[in-house]
Amino acid sequence: MPVYTVLIVDDEPLICQGIRSLLADSGLPIRNIVTAxxxxxxxxxxxxxxxxxxxTxxxxxxxxxxxxxxQAKMIKPWVQTFVVSAHESFQYAxxxxxxxxxxxxxxxxxxGQFLDRVRDVLLTAEKPKETGLAEGAEAVRERFRMRELKPRQIEALKGLLEGAPQDAESLEALGLDVRGPYFSVIKLQLEIEDRPFAGKEKELLRYGALNIVCELLDGxxxxxxxxxxRDEITVVLQWDLSRDQEASVSPIHQMEMLARSMHHNLRKxxxxxxTLGISxxxxxLRYLPELNEQSRKAIEWNRSHDDHHVFYYGDLQRGPVREDPTEEELRVQNNRIVETAxxxxxxxxxxKGLTLLEVAQQIHVSPNYLSYLFKKYMGCxxxxxVVKLRMEESRRLLLNTDLRRYEIAERVGYESPEHFSKMFKKYFGASPSELKK
Known part of the structure; x- marks a missing residue:
């Protein structure tokens, strides 16, 4: 049975310790319990x-x-999360x-209820084998129930995406909710056709992929x-931004997290x-053809960045120019993004509190693309x-001044001396006091 690491986050240390003790005595397969x-x-x-x-x-x-x-989902889209709050707010939930x-x-x-829910979450978090049909077509058939829109619904949606005039009442009669008022499109290009499987197994893979996409969307x-x-899934999303923006996480960031989670789960x-393109x-509704084309163009940029898999159109087509940027224009643009960051x-x-999201917002690019470009161009x-700059400065202050540990922690952006010491020891292999000696 797998063993797990659980992170407990609460600004009340006593609550952290209470939950930690509860989990430690639960008998659940938990290897490590960390608090923040x-x-x-x-x-x-x-x-x-x-x-x-x-x-949290x-x-x-x-x-x-x-x-x-x-932020955690941007770093690791697959991490499971669980909220414990004193605020019974529908919006938060x-x-x-x-x-x-x-x-x-x-x-x-x-x-009892809390431990039951933690147990359920950990069991569903167990990482399935990356089999790629190694268990056979029957295993995939058993795991996924076939689910797809009706042919008439699909034809109507394809018509909308291709610019065919559609009557709202007719769409509603088909059972299609297209109230909007805001729309976006995510497109997935699956890598199935060239796989060494029989035709029937490929069809099962396709439906399995659609089921995973729908499971991540449902709710x-x-x-x-x-x-x-044949190997392309299109997702039409609808937004009510008057409600969605209240939670301070932009639709673009939400779609990037969703797309990265789709990519991770399909592979896992x-x-x-x-490859996924985001509009x-x-x-x-009249903008659906444009959004459809944006998501398709975003996927095409994978040809220039085949080590990246999630592309947002706005990162690659900046400004009102309609022509696709040339390779040289993209190279110059990407260099400018990294240098500015x-x-x-x-x-x-x-x-204190500097995040990838803040840096991305300052230079008007998505966190996902900034993270990819920075690592590609900078090698880290x-x-x-950020940690390298903080640690080098903290070492300089430690060796050349009489500042105390808490003062150095404050100067390099850490909220507590204890957290600073953990980071310092992990980076240098010695605590601040050991290094100073």
Whole structure:
């Protein structure tokens, strides 16, 4: 049986310790229990540890539980999350579920119910084998129930995406919800046709892929997902931004997390590779053909970046120019993005609460694409670069000044001396006091 690492996050240390003791005495297959008293400290644990489950409060100073979930999912889309909160808010619960939370429990906890839910989450978090049909067609048939829209519904949606005039009443009569008012499109290009399987097994893979996509969408996402080509799945998403924006996580960031999760799960469960294109968000059905074309163009950029799999159209087509950028224009643009990000980090690395999202917002690019470009051009990921700057500066201060540990921690951007010491020892292999000696 697998063993798991659980991260508990609450700004009340006593609550962290209470939940930790409860889990430690539960008999559940938990190898390691880590606690954090802020979202920023928790993110460093997500970056450093192989965390399987995050149990977090919602309202915390500095970074809310919602923002923590968002940031953690950008780092590791597959991490499981679980909310424990004193706030019985429908809005919080709704956004938590959309960001992938497995449950939303209200304090004070019913211990039995809490442990039952943790047990359920850990069991579903068990990593399936990446078999790619190694278990045979029957195993895939057993795992997935065939699900797809009716042929007339698919034809109507294809017509909308291709610009054919459609009557709203006729669409509703077909059982299609197209109220919007905002729309976006995610397109998946599956890598199935060239796989060494028989035709029947390939069809099972296709339907298995559609089921995984739909399972990730079901619940909070208003969507229609269908095969728009032999190995192409199109997802039409609908948004009510007056509600969705209240939770401070933009639709683009939500779609990127969803797309990365789709990519991860398709590879993990079925062994299928894929490339995903994400459109912008526009108002009204009349823009669906444009959104469809944006998602298709975004996928095409995989030819220039075959080591990347999730593309947002707005990252690659910047500004009102309609012509596709040339390879040279993209190279110059990407260099500018990385140099601008590096300059911002060099100036702000000691800021408490600095995140990938903040850097991405400053230079008007998605976190997913910035993370990819930074690692490709700099040879390390963005947060490794932040930690390097913080650690080198902290060593300089330690060896050349009489500043105390808590003062150095404050100067290089850490919220607590204890967290600073953990990071310092992990980086240098010695504690601050040991290095100073």
């Amino acid at each position: 008293t802020s979202g920023h400290e928790a993110l460093d644990h997500v970056r450093m540890e192989d965390v399987d489950l995050i149990i 409060d919602i309202q915390m100073p500095g970074m809310s539980g919602i923002e923590l979930m968002h 709704q956004m938590a579920i959309r960001l992938g939370a497995k449950d939303y429990l209200i304090k004070p906890l019913d211990h 909070e996402w208003r969507h229609h997902a269908f095969f728009s080509g 469960v079925l062994g299928i590779g894929c 912008q968000v526009l108002t009204g 590096k300059a911002y980090i060099d100036e702000h690395y000691a800021k 990921n963005l947060w490794e670069y």
